[in-house]
Amino acid sequence: MFGVVCIVLMAGFPVAFSLAGTALAFAFGGMLFGVFDTSFLGATPNRLYGLMTNETLIAVPLFIFMGCMLQQSKIAENLLESMADLFKGVRGGLGVSVAIVGMLLAASTGIVGATVVTMGLISLPTMIKRGYSPSLATGTICATGTLGQIIPPSIALVLLGDVMSSAYQRAQRMQGIFSPDTVSVGDLFVGALIPGLLLVVLYILYIVAVAFIKPSAAPSDNRTEEEKSARDLNLWRDLTPPMILIVAVLGSILAGVATPTEAAGVGALGATILAAIRRQLGINVLRDVCQQTTRVTCMVFLILVGAAIFSLVFRGYGGDELIHGIFNDMPGGVVGAMIVVMVVIFLLGFILDFIEITFVVVPIVAPVLLKMGLDPVWLGIMIALNLQTSFLTPPFGFSLFYLRGVAPPEIKTSQIYRGVIPFIIIQLIMLILLAIWPVLATGLPDALYG
Template sequence: MEFLPLIMFAVACMVLLLGYPVAFSLAGTALIFAAGGIATGVFDSAFLLATPNRLYGLITNQTLIAVPLFVFMGCMLQRSKLAENLLESMAELFKGSKGGLGVSVAIVGMLLAASTGIVGATVVTMGLISLPSMLKRGYAPSIATGTICATGTLGQIIPPSIALVLLGDVLSSAYQQAQRDMGIFSPDTVSVGDLFVGAIIPGLCLVGLYILYIVIMAKFRPDLIPPEEEKNDNSSRVALSLFHDLTPPLLLIVVVLGSILTGIATPTEAAGVGAFGAILLAASRKKLTLEVVRDVCRTTTRVTCMVFLILIGASIFSLVFRGYGGDELIQSIFEGMPGGVFTATLVVMIVIFLLGFILDFIEITFVVVPIVAPALLAMGLDPVWFGIMIALNLQTSFLTPPFGFSLFYLRGVAPSSIATSDIYKGVMPFIMIQLLMLGLLAAWPQLATWLPDTIYN
């Protein structure tokens, strides 16, 4: 009976692999195990009685209100054709430089990730816009597809990211639980703003490594990235066009993130400002039609319902998991590992990486993180560093063949002339870059913690 929580977790994963909806798989598995435990007298039904209070807490959670607002902002910006014009202007700016179009794709992908925060939307949008242009200019299919997949996953780490919003809420609860388990009653917690600030330096470093790889390949492998055309002489026209296309989205990003970093607004309030700004931007581009508003609202409702249904199912699952003593079991396993917190963290990162093949970041955030985070945080891990490591880890698993979600997103919009093997081959160097960034962050946690400590302390 001691390992019953782990058996329940394994059963839930098996049910998910059978293709059943995530929310119902989690809640259904938990309720079946709870019913069996009540019938045999090994489970206290009082844990299930806490479900209404837990759900009421979700409904009244101010942080989670940011989720539909950021989703609405991203969908509206996507429909405003932001990326198309920006990519054209950026490509003109870098025309004549080695790997100019590839660098443009990386930068636009970063800006689009910061604007939308949704990996699938970014990969599909960049695939439809930039893949034909890159192939037309002679880029090898592997380089073109790898660049698009990698930059599309930046939505996991570049704030304002939906993944960081959800991670911030879960880690906040886990941090408070870890403190209570240690007998510490402190109002200190970890906020979404902390994760946003902590993700800025690792995110920019990752983009810089992407660009460095593209430039090096353009210099030493002209067969994969051919030389660009002559530089456009009309630099003033290009600069004006770039200013016109770049200023509105960049201003919106600065306002949203700046208001959070300076403490003027909470992430939820900043998300509201971002959603309103996206409406104004779409209106300025004459894209704000009734059909667009209807489609954006439908998409936002669909995504939000999915997130909160999974959250409800995960809440029931975590209650039953704790009722069976799963949190104490996990903590005892971690503390008994040779190497202490290092080994425990490494094992958790490997498990999250592998689960990233079959589960979306939402399921991992709501199911796995609440199980392992309290024990690891009680062992002394910094919650901001831990959150950024998880986000980077999930971003890497999204790229890894054969099950990476980003690969399937691009495969769905890529022409049939692009072989799936080309996509797999193209992402391998970027996976190495991701692992390098994970290693750098593990070796120097200050990459994630320095900026939050500087701003908030």
């Protein structure tokens, strides 16, 4: 089934219909030969109704709306210009400002593609104009753009939280435990904070190191005191709105005042108010934002429907038992199983988006891994970081495709590939650190929620 899906996808068919169509073809073929348990296919209506009534998934269109509204209101563009001027005169200052703004955009939008495209359009021409190495400039933009995968409120974490909750309950039932305990999206948001911030710090340290070791790759330029005073004032004006929005969204979740879905509503309303304050909210802007939100939301939920059907047919063929048996017989126990899963997810990240992987692969492997004793929050953050690394890796990384689409023609694809290699190494270091010290992901949720 996986092989056929990959072939169909590479032939250019839409993801949602590829998943559902392949699953139904295998289901009907199995029914003809009497090798398929039809009770699983009969569960499809209940599964789809569960998707449509899932309160957690309401956060997806709300966060998408928030990101689109921030993009349309040009808050990101003004913030980058002011932040770049703040670091003017500092070696690698523009690169550092791109990393910081990328982090803030990730925390504001949660959409990888939107962040990479926005940063590529705004910052790449400026970095090249100021003498930055094309490799360093493109690598920095691709890497910081993928922070939307791990920095809350990430849509990837919203979807992962829903899947990990179901996987955790299934793992408990497999052990004969019937408990109401679940894994919430808020747990993943809190667990991702420290790894996400550490990743940003490592990015900045690398950019600064390159600026000192090879000044020609990241030159600095100077400004007068008059320019400094004027731009510092603009910095506070441009920095305050997104910071207020981030605090309102994440702060309400961390304080336990709001669920992630409620916080997403706060974020959507807050982004709309900010656009109105900046006099960027007109009927045309609102129409464009609603159209973009509807388009992306429909894509996400159609993929969820296809993935739900695929998962049911996979289980109808005994796929769960097969995976469980393979993992139990694997050398190295839970460590060996975890390594294999991470490698498979990394490779699948070349051909599948995070939504397909989250709703097709994770429901199959996560219950078995959780039954073997892994922490669900730690496992979710590891998967998110792994996918983020996959999206950066040549030649198939999604982030590279996004940037290639908006980069000037004089920027060579080989330069983009060379530029992301050091950031991939940083990502792998972060994965190793998280594997050695799971407390980096589990410590903060345990401290806040016990």
